[in-house]
Amino acid sequence: MARHPDDDLVPYLRGELPPAERERVARHLEECPDCKEDTEVLRDLLGNVAHAIGQPPAVNWARYRAELREKLDARRARTVWWRRPMPLTLSASLAGILLLVGVWGGHEISRNGEPIGPDEVVMGQELGLLQDLRTVERLDLLEDLEVLRNLDGLASEHQG
Amino acid sequence: MEPADEALSERVARRDEAAFELLVSRYQERAYRLAWSILRNADDARDVSQEAFIRLYEMAGSFRGRSKFSTWFYRILVNLCLDHKRKHKWWRLWVRDDDEERSETILDRQPAAVDDPVDKLSRQETMKALGSAIDRLAPRQRAAVLLRVQEDMATYDIARVLKCSEATVRVHLHRALATLKKTVEKR
Numbered sequence: 001m002a003r004h005p006d007d008d009l010v011p012y013l014r015g016e017l018p019p020a021e022r023e024r025v026a027r028h029l030e031e032c033p034d035c036k037e038d039t040e041v042l043r044d045l046l047g048n049v050a051h052a053i054g055q056p057p058a059v060n061w062a063r064y065r066a067e068l069r070e071k072l073d074a075r076r077a078r079t080v081w082w083r084r085p086m087p088l089t090l091s092a093s094l095a096g097i098l099l100l101v102g103v104w105g106g107h108e109i110s111r112n113g114e115p116i117g118p119d120e121v122v123m124g125q126e127l128g129l130l131q132d133l134r135t136v137e138r139l140d141l142l143e144d145l146e147v148l149r150n151l152d153g154l155a156s157e158h159q160g
Numbered sequence: 161m162e163p164a165d166e167a168l169s170e171r172v173a174r175r176d177e178a179a180f181e182l183l184v185s186r187y188q189e190r191a192y193r194l195a196w197s198i199l200r201n202a203d204d205a206r207d208v209s210q211e212a213f214i215r216l217y218e219m220a221g222s223f224r225g226r227s228k229f230s231t232w233f234y235r236i237l238v239n240l241c242l243d244h245k246r247k248h249k250w251w252r253l254w255v256r257d258d259d260e261e262r263s264e265t266i267l268d269r270q271p272a273a274v275d276d277p278v279d280k281l282s283r284q285e286t287m288k289a290l291g292s293a294i295d296r297l298a299p300r301q302r303a304a305v306l307l308r309v310q311e312d313m314a315t316y317d318i319a320r321v322l323k324c325s326e327a328t329v330r331v332h333l334h335r336a337l338a339t340l341k342k343t344v345e346k347r
Contacts, residue, residue: 006334007327007330007331007334008330009334010315010333010334014314014315016315016316041341045337045340045341046308046309048287048290048344049290049294050309050310051287052287052288052290053197053291053294053306053309053310056192056193056196056197056202056205057196059192059202061185061188061189064188065181065185065188067206067210068210068213068214071210071211071214072214075214075218
């Protein structure tokens with residue numbers, strides 16, 4: 001005799017086995033009185049389980065739904081507060097504060113920046129070439145070795 | 161014609177409050193009863209089933225319609241129940257759960273099918289023992305039995321709710337019923 005189809009008995013009782021499996025279980029039950037008896041016991045048991053579980057205490061459904069609504073509203077308020085559009089005044093105030101902090105911070109950075117050494121100041125004043133923006137804009141000339149060699153001469157020509 | 165659950169769920173995904181209310185009305189009793197059957201505590205069952213509806217509202221957009229809406233929703237609910245049981249496992253040992261005394265079985269509320277008072281008493285005791293044995297089942301076995309008996313779910317759907325194979329569900333059901341059978345046979 002084939003193995004006992006223990007795990008298949010509940011699906012068999014509910015009629016959800018595919019035809020071939022159903023046929024196999026049915027044939028087995030005809031030949032195996034133990035499994036046939038088990039099937040009957042299971043059928044009764046499944047019926048009794050529903051009775052044995054009983055019914056839960058009664059619920060006021062209107063109150064249940066009202067509570068659910070409150071919980072849902074609370075959850076939405078908690079999870080999306082940062083996504084909500086801010087009132088215009090609050091947004092403007094925050095933008096103003098950020099702007100002030102930015103301006104003040106920039107000023108502080110420039111004040112505390114690396115001080116310019118006195119020799120750099122003198123060099124900047126003495127190099128007339130660097131004071132001329134048009135010349136600075138044509139810095140590609142500095143790539144020309146000939147121009148570099150005669151740089152002082154060119155500067156004086158330009159000033160003359 | 162009443163709109164199908166799946167259509168309502170699509171509307172909930174678009175934040176249609178009326179559709180959500182309708183789904184809650186349709187499922188509130190079944191959700192609460194199933195949660196109570198697993199948790200055996202009315203307050204917990206109310207809280208957990210309400211949480212399931214909140215998750216439904218939040219996650220309706222992720223329902224793709226590959227399974228029935230009821231299967232998808234029960235998966236949320238049963239997972240919440242099993243999580244709740246896991247978290248409160250030790251707490252329950254110390255707090256007396258008196259819901260069992262407050263609740264009444266269908267047999268308590270209906271006239272007995274037999275006239276003999278001895279038979280009636282014996283049957284009531286058997287049902288009580290069976291109820292206790294169901295409470296002692298492993299959580300997933302119990303969930304499988306309850307989905308089968310209370311919700312009349314097919315093995316395929318139970319497998320989807322419990323996120324396991326159909327073969328595993330069959331084993332859960334077989335083991336659970338074998339345990340319950342022993343309880344009945346002892347009496």
